[in-house]
Amino acid sequence: MKKDQPELWTRNFISVSATNFFLFMTFYFLLVTLPIYVVENLGGEKSEAGLMTTVFLLSAILIRPFAGRWIEKHGGRKVLLFSLFVFLTATILYFFVSSITALMAVRFLHGIGFGIATTCTGAIVADIIPDSRRGEGMGYFILSSTLAMVIGPYVGLTAMQEWGVNAMLDFAAGSAVACVLAGNSIRVKKKQIQEQKERVQNPFNLKNLxxxxxxxxxxxxxxxxxxxxxxxxxxxxxxxxxxxxxxxxxxxxxxxxxxxxxxxxxxxxxxxxxxxxxxxxxxxxxxxxxxxxxxxxxxxxxxxxxxxxxxxxxxxxxxxxxxxxxxxxxxxxxxxxxxxxxxxxxxxxxxxxxxxxxxxxxxxxxxxxxxxxxxxxxxxxxxxxxxxxxxxxxxxxxxxxxx
Structure with a gap:
């Protein structure tokens, strides 16, 4: 490595990558276990099991354009912490679900937190990575979600099969708490005033979204x-x-x-x-x-x-x-x-x-x-x-x- 090469593994980069890791860990915990829970525990149909993923992703998709505007106005860290609070709250609410309708409502709220949070982590890491190491940095950042894909389904299914639904939800809640702690350790500098003005002045339309x-x-x-x-x-x-x-x-x-x-x-x-x-x-x-x-x-x-x-x-x-x-x-x-x-x-x-x-x-x-x-x-x-x-x-x- 060249001496004058800008540092990649800063505290902020590690923190935002850890936040992304625990976000996707919680996502994968629930993605592979909730269909089983719907069919076997709530007596739902397979179509309703599939709808759990649809509702989650639908709310994430709908909220992302608004999340981008909020980041421009309030800053990435503030919006991230808000979204992580929503994400954690939704994760805890799974413990109190007793019907498919209630589960769908929680999934919708959870998707909102996830959609905002993943938008924030992407925006924050793009500002943190030095331009000369952007490919390398983005590769490692994306690797954090890939690792979650390795660990999340395995831990979620194992916990559910060995100890039951509540144990699986305990793991999901613990991962969401870790996500909040990692996100809270991020320290992001304010963007340049000129860049902020250019973004905020852009009209809110599909072309810019x-x-x-x-x-x-x-x-x-x-x-x-x-x-x-x-x-x-x-x-x-x-x-x-x-x-x-x-x-x-x-x-x-x-x-x-x-x-x-x-x-x-x-x-x-x-x-x-x-x-x-x-x-x-x-x-x-x-x-x-x-x-x-x-x-x-x-x-x-x-x-x-x-x-x-x-x-x-x-x-x-x-x-x-x-x-x-x-x-x-x-x-x-x-x-x-x-x-x-x-x-x-x-x-x-x-x-x-x-x-x-x-x-x-x-x-x-x-x-x-x-x-x-x-x-x-x-x-x-x-x-x-x-x-x-x-x-x-x-x-x-x-x-x-x-x-």
């Missing part, structure tokens, strides 16, 4: 997210139906470990050979993961599906997000990220509800088999039409220019 250049790849990601939601929200329920409930918590461990191990290599391939060389093989692997879920009859195939899905979708998601950021003008990088995540969350939310409805008509096995075909055929076509062919021409022109 979305980055148009990020929309095509964001829509592509959201359409893939429709299929991914079948894994995210229902793989634990499906494992129980197959008699594999004891290893369901290991699905996301395998998924995320494969993702973490592959990321350095996929990142280098992206830089060397372009987007398409990464995206098309990842689509195939994602489809294979869904296919294995559809035909699985053993723990080996179940975890093999996790590995393929982790390598496939785990590569597609960060690649799509990178494309969204690189497609935007320099001053609109943050908004491109927000646009991508908002549209992606719409896909996850709709997908959870649609899959929940479809599960009332078809078996999960049939849904995963259909999802495999949808990803391989429809997903490939969608990516090619909305983004892939453009990058093919760009790459071809770059190679001709070098020759």
């Amino acid at each position: 979305f980055e148009a250049s990020a929309v095509p790849i964001a829509v592509t990601g959201s359409l893939f997210a429709l299929a991914y939601s079948a894994i995210l929200s229902f793989v634990s329920v499906y494992a129980g139906e197959l008699g594999l409930g004891g290893i369901s918590s290991y699905f996301f461990v395998v998924y995320a470990v494969v993702l973490l191990l592959s990321r350095p290599f996929t990142g280098k391939c992206y830089d060397l050979y372009g987007q398409n060389v990464i995206v098309y093989p990842a689509i195939v692997l994602f489809a294979i993961g869904m296919l294995l879920l559809g035909i699985t009859d053993s723990a080996f195939l179940f975890l093999a599906a996790a590995a393929c899905a982790g390598l496939g979708w785990g590569t597609l998601f960060p690649t799509y997000q990178t494309i969204a950021i690189q497609s935007a003008p320099p001053k609109r990088k943050a908004m491109a990220t927000a646009t991508f995540l908002s549209i992606f969350d719409i896909g996850i939310g709709l997908g959870s509800y649609i899959v929940g409805l479809a599960a009332s008509l078809f078996s999960f096995r049939q849904l995963y088999l259909f999802g495999s075909a949808y990803i391989l055929l429809g997903g490939t076509l969608i990516y090619y039409l909305l983004a892939g062919r453009k990058f093919h021409h760009i790459r071809k022109n770059e190679q001709e220019a070098v020759l």
Whole structure:
């Protein structure tokens, strides 16, 4: 490391990354366990179980544009602490839920806290990371949510299976408390007055709330997210139906470990050979993961599906997000990220509800088999039409220019 290279691992960077980690830990605790709770404890239908994710993400999506304006007006730290208080309050309210209607209300409130908080952490970390280390810094910051994806589902499902619902909620509440403590340790400097004025003076309209250049790849990601939601929200329920409930918590461990191990290599391939060389093989692997879920009859195939899905979708998601950021003008990088995540969350939310409805008509096995075909055929076509062919021409022109 060069001596004059600006410091990355500051107190603020560590604090905001820890805040993001515990935010997503709580999110994943509840994401994989609430569908089971709805079906087995509250006597709900599978469609209602899927709706829990939809309601949560819907409120997060709706609040994000307003969160951005509040950050400009009041500062990132103040808005973050407010959102973390809402997030913690909602987490505690789960202990008092006794009906599906009450659970939906709590999920809506929880999504508001989550949507504001994740917007704040993204804005704060963008200001903290030195420009010369932005790629490295964002990589480590995103890694915090990836680690939560490894630990959260495993701990949540294990706690629920071994000690019951209240134990799982105890872990979720503890994670939310840690989130508040980490957020409170952040010390953010006020932004430059000129930059604040420019942002506040911008009229509040759709043009300023979305980055148009990020929309095509964001829509592509959201359409893939429709299929991914079948894994995210229902793989634990499906494992129980197959008699594999004891290893369901290991699905996301395998998924995320494969993702973490592959990321350095996929990142280098992206830089060397372009987007398409990464995206098309990842689509195939994602489809294979869904296919294995559809035909699985053993723990080996179940975890093999996790590995393929982790390598496939785990590569597609960060690649799509990178494309969204690189497609935007320099001053609109943050908004491109927000646009991508908002549209992606719409896909996850709709997908959870649609899959929940479809599960009332078809078996999960049939849904995963259909999802495999949808990803391989429809997903490939969608990516090619909305983004892939453009990058093919760009790459071809770059190679001709070098020759």
